[in-house]
Amino acid sequence: MTRSCKISSNSSWVHCGYHLTTSIVAPPLLSLPFAFTFLGWTAGILFMVIAAVVTFYNYNLISLVLEHHANQGRRMLRFRDMARDILGPPWGRFLVGPIQFALCFCVVVACILLGGQCMKTIYLLSNPNGSMKLYEFIVVFGCFMLILAQMPSFHSLRHINLVSLILCLAYSACAIAGSIYIGYSSKGPKKDYSIKGNTESRIFGAFNAMSIIATAYGNGIVPEIQATLAPPVKGKMFKGLCICYAVIIVTFFGAAISGYWAFGNQAEGLILTNFMDSNGKPLVPKWFIYMTNIFTIAQLAAVGVVYLQPTNEVLEQAFSDPKSPEFSQRNVVPRLILRSLSTAIGTVIAAMLPFFGDINSLIGAFGLMPLDFILPPVFFNSTFRPSKKTPIFWLNVSIAVVFSIVGAIAAVAAVRQIVLDAKTYQLFANFVIGHQGVDEGTSKSSSIRSSQCDAQTRSFRTIVSQHIKSRH
Known part of the structure; x- marks a missing residue:
């Protein structure tokens, strides 16, 4: 492996908490009230609790498996390494590796897309008759991400990820405060918590909602994050996860409950959309919407850069020189070109496909579900081989x-x-979030549907959470 793509193992458990929080707690959490519209209060809260417990448990299983193999001299840095060494080479090369790579790059695209939409929302609030198109804002956001993408290693992102943690708390607090404000005001919609639709749409809607919630907790780079920890790593990942899930409890549950309480089954794919009425008039002060979107934009850039790391590693492993210093011209020039190229490709895809959320929802089902919910217990049982008579075997x-x-x-x-x-x-x-004006020939309903699907891409995270469904 080249020096330029080598994972720097100098992080503390606190830094680990920053990385985990940035990779999980992202703007797609603002789509959780929308998931509740298909599940209702009881099922929605219950599945959020189940998903939180299962992912916390599974991420600890991954940590234990990685630590066990590292103690035996087989250090694994990625999901594909785990699949190759535990399940066999074909699993890593032809299944898990491509899934992780595709998933992470889709999160990058989704972050750029949603970042551009948030920028255009600010633009239209300040200039309602403005003529700038969505793809122009996507390009601007892509350029911002291109600068951050030049950070040399995962460890070097620790300060950015600390800021990201603060930002996710900030825009979550804004979403909660805005929802409560509108919920108590006379401007808010009449609260209706019934589940709409016929039997077919309600069944599919329930599973879509489960997938939205499950992928909101997703993290496609847990092994890479553990690899940044300075030895000995025992117990550090658990502490980092505790930081992360403390933030999750505050942000996920706060946004989901307050948003669904305020808007009921009228909650949109991104709760910020509900801060505007059907005529595009803000239901909260304009400065509040500006502030919330700025927080969201800044954190999206950090999330995108984190999920760009696997792409950086693959490219730099192929084109860098391990015998040259990390910051030599031989390694810096290819790194600059390759990272700029990968960010540019993601930006072009985001600009071309603003309906990317529907595609990304499919990738989320095939990507985040296996990596975060299915493979961890399989890795644990294959590594430690617990007896079939033990509860942990059957739990996994x-x-x-x-x-x-x-x-x-x-x-x-x-x-x-x-x-x-x-x-x-x-x-x-x-398309644009929370604004009713669309291109000539484009219907209002398709605008809302697309803004919903864009809001739900996560990654992975798909984002940046995906699975946007129109109400049928």
Whole structure:
């Protein structure tokens, strides 16, 4: 491996907490109230708790497996390394590796897309008759990310990720405060918590909602984050996860509960959309919407750079010289070119495909579900081989089986949604969050649907959470 792409193992457990928080707690958490519209209060809160417990448990399983193999002299730095050494080389090369790479790059695209949409929201609030198109803002945001992408290693992102942690708390607080303000005001919609739709749409909607919630907790780079820890790593990952999940409890549950309480089954794919009425008039002060979107934009850049790391590693492993110093001209020039190229490609895709959320929802079902819900218990059972008479064996098997079923149904639902939305797809479309003005010939309903799907791409995180579904 080249020096330029080598993971620097100098982080403390606090830095680990920053990295984990940035990779999980992202703006797609603002789509959680939308998931509740398909589940209702009881099922929505219950599944959020289940997803939190399962992912916290699974990430600790991954940590234990990585630590066990490292103590035996086989250090694994990525999901594909784990699949190769534990399940066999074909699993790492042909399945897990490509899944992780595709997933992480899709999160990058989704971050750029949502960042551009947030920038255009600010623009239209200050200049309602402005003529700038969405793709222009996507390019601006992509240039901002291109600068941050030049950070040499994952460890060097620790200060950016600390700021990211503060930002996610900030815009979550704004979302909660805005929802409560509108919920108590006379301007807010009438609260209705009934689940709409016929039997078919309600069933698919429920599984879509489960997938939205599950992927909101997703993290496709846990091994890379653990690899940044300075030895000995024992107990550090657990402490980092505790930091992360403390933030998750405050942000995820706060935004989901307050948003659904305020807007009921009118909650949109991104709760910020509900801060504008049907005529595009803000229901909260304009400065409040400006502030919330600025916080969101800044954190999206950090999330995108974190998920760009696997792409950087693959490219730099192929083109850098391990015998030359990390900051020599031989390594700096290729790194600058390759990182700029990968960011530029992500920016072009985001500008061309503002309906990317529907596609990303399918990738989320095939990507985040296996990496975060299915493979960790499989890795643990294959590594430690607990007796079939022990509860932990059957607990792990149950988690893998249940979420395999949920992932399969979510994939079917994602394909169904792509078919339903296909007629609204348009290259370089000019959709925007929370604004009713759209391009000539584009309907209001397709604008809302697309802004919802854009808001839900996460990654992975898909983002930046995905699975946007129109109400049928």
